[in-house]
Amino acid sequence: MSLISRRAALRLGACSLAAALAGSWTVLIEPSIVLINRYQIPLVNLPPAFHGFTIAQLTDLHLGVLVSAAFISKVVERTNALRPDAIFCTGDYVHAKNTTEEIDQVWPLLMRLRARHGVFSVLGNHDHWADTERSLYWLERSGQNIRHQCKTLERGKERLVLGGAGDLWEDRLLIDQAFAASEENDCRLLLSHNPDSVDTAFKTPLALTVSGHTHGGQVRLPFYGPPVLPVQNKRYASGLIATEKSKLFISRGIGWAIYPVRCNCFPEIALLELVRQPDARA
Structure with a gap:
């Protein structure tokens, strides 16, 4: 040679x-490699008693191919170890379509989640693609269901109102209906799987919307960002974003969807700390 x-x-x-x-x-x-990423979320109308309130968010677990029940179990353990004030789960817990097997595997794991003020969950499009009826059954059985309703968290005489939307693609959002029982001056937080939900026609004022669905794009190119995002608004990749109707937080989630890779976009358990933001109009 x-x-x-x-x-x-x-x-x-x-x-x-x-x-x-x-x-x-x-x-x-x-x-x-699942990172624990901490984010500070400033809200103008946050009640003083909830300054420093922590929320652990889990989303897009996609139990199934390449994401095992043992892997999800460890994610649940790590989330509980953070000792958050509340846990928000924002959908796509399973991966496969037209089967209940993964649904029946993942929900007993989600029911191990523990937080001082409770665990609150909505569904994503994959949960409906797997089996809507079975996903709704477990959502209700878990005691975590906040879809199409709101619940109040109290600290002394002050309160925070949480509400849940249906999935944008496979359900009805019903955001206004979910918060129908809230009061004018309430600080409202919405759980909605798809971040495009904030651009839909609803009237209820929201302090914060917590979403997933995008996986952060799974691949983030230097100086460009994610080339593929399953949303209409391509600003909605991950992190805290200001929108016209609500502050929006999008987690990169745990699993994968379109392709089984991640590059420069590690999975995450997001730990949100709510803090009071001074009102610039004051």
């Missing part, structure tokens, strides 16, 4: 090794 041929073979081998390592990282390694 000539010197040039050897060099070409070495280059090809090096490139093949680099591609194999990159593929292994994006498919097998990064998706398995």
Whole structure:
């Protein structure tokens, strides 16, 4: 073999090794490293008693291919270990379509979640694609159901009102109906799987909407961001975003959907800390 041929073979081998390592990282390694990311969420109308209130958010678990029940069980344990004031679960707990098997696996794990003020859950499109009736059964049985209703958290004489929307793609949102029992000056937090929900026609003032669905894009390119997002508003990738109707927080979630990779977009358990923001009009 000539010197040039050897060099070409070495280059090809090096490139093949680099591609194999990159593929292994994006498919097998990064998706398995779940970060605990802490976010401070300033809200103008947050009652003083809820300054410092913590919410652990779990979303887009996608139990199924490449995401095992054992993996989700560890995520649940780590979430409980954070000792949050509340836990919000915002849908897509299973991956496969037209089957109840994964639904029956994941919900007993979700029912292990514990928080001082409770665990509150809504459904996502994959939960409906798997089986709407079975997902609604477990949502109610879990005691976590906040879909199409609101619940009040109290600290002394002050309160925080939580409400839940149906999935944007596969259910009715009914945001105004969910908060029908709330009062004019309440600080309202909405759980809604799909962040595009904040751009729909509803009238109820919201301090914060907590969503998932995007997985952060799963792949984030330097200087560009995620090339693929399953939302109409391409601003809605992840993190805290200001919108016309509500502050919006989107978690990168745990599992995968369109393709089984993550690159520069680690899965996360999001821990939100609510803090009072001074009113600029005061």
